[in-house]
Amino acid sequence: MVSFMAQFDVYPNPSSSAKQGMPYVVVVQSDLLESLATRLVIPLASQEAADKTPEKLSPAITVKGQSLRALAHYAAPLPKRELRKALGNVSAQSGALIAAMDVVLSGV
Numbered sequence: 001m002v003s004f005m006a007q008f009d010v011y012p013n014p015s016s017s018a019k020q021g022m023p024y025v026v027v028v029q030s031d032l033l034e035s036l037a038t039r040l041v042i043p044l045a046s047q048e049a050a051d052k053t054p055e056k057l058s059p060a061i062t063v064k065g066q067s068l069r070a071l072a073h074y075a076a077p078l079p080k081r082e083l084r085k086a087l088g089n090v091s092a093q094s095g096a097l098i099a100a101m102d103v104v105l106s107g108v
Helices: 091-106
Strands: 009-012 024-027 038-045 060-063 066-070 076-079
Touching: 038 091, 060 091, 066 091
Parallel strands: none
Antiparallel strands: 009 024, 024 038, 038 066, 038 076, 060 066
């Protein structure tokens, strides 16, 4: 059974092919959608993996003292069963994540 997943919780990236350059994902889906079987996540990439991406689209997010870039344009749903144990929560940095999703959705 999977426990409650809060918005802006950070998890290890379950994708074995992508976790080298994108070690974590952050849940951006609203807590109001807890009953769904999926979670909308943004991958968090190393600085090198996000080198040529505009800052507004890929803001810097700090996880466990490590500076990463949130790749909002790669946001995707993942089955919640693949997200095992939260490593922390970055709700203090939620403004940057929401602004990056606004860029994806509206170009602003």
